[in-house]
Amino acid sequence: MSIHVTVWNEFEHEKVDEKVRAIYPDGIHAVIAGYLNGLDGIEAGTATLDQAEHGLTQKTLDSTDVLVWWGHRAHDKVWDDIVERAHERVLDGMGLVALHASLLSKIFRRLMGTRCSLRWRMAGELERLWVIEPHHPIVEGIGEYIELPETEMYGERFDVPDPDKVIFISWFEGGEVFRSGITYTRGNGKIFYFRPGHETLPIYHNEQVLKVIGNACRWAAFGGSREIECFHGGKNIKEPLSPLG
């Protein structure tokens, strides 16, 4: 059975910035979904901010195993009830792969419970993403590090709760470091934050970056039972839970 991935993109930079459009003529979502559809066992669709309900209807989310999120300049335009819907689905077991500036998206901040603030600088610096957990499935097929010749810098402190695992730590030419690949669990859902991806640079054409995203989708797909057994008032009851009484 295939994993169903929905790649969500705010899809704004590509429409207004010539430089971005030259790198991603059909949008960042199209490049990522195109790559994922070339992998065995993954079927990827796309959704964008300008679609009805941002392309994230209840039906779409219910059939999504992993949501990939790319947002940068339009976080505030995402409706709160769609964020609520996606949040519920993560707690139910939908995976979330949050890319680059999506660390400031409503859905990621909601799941973290912190501001997720950071240092940053757009200087086209060399970045080396060191693999800290070489046996983790997210870095299968990746060597000791990924090197990107020209990136936007993100630096610590990155205001997030302690991750379950730190998979990548980035070093930047300017001297900063950053937790560039981190995992969390929220309810039944697995979350992976992955830093690379500034829109004016061809980061999502990099084979290793794409490979990590594909690995992360496989890792984040729900693997267990959605039924949670609870003991309540001496009786063994199953979800959905009614209010305690």
Ligand code: ZN
């Ligand atoms: Zn950026």
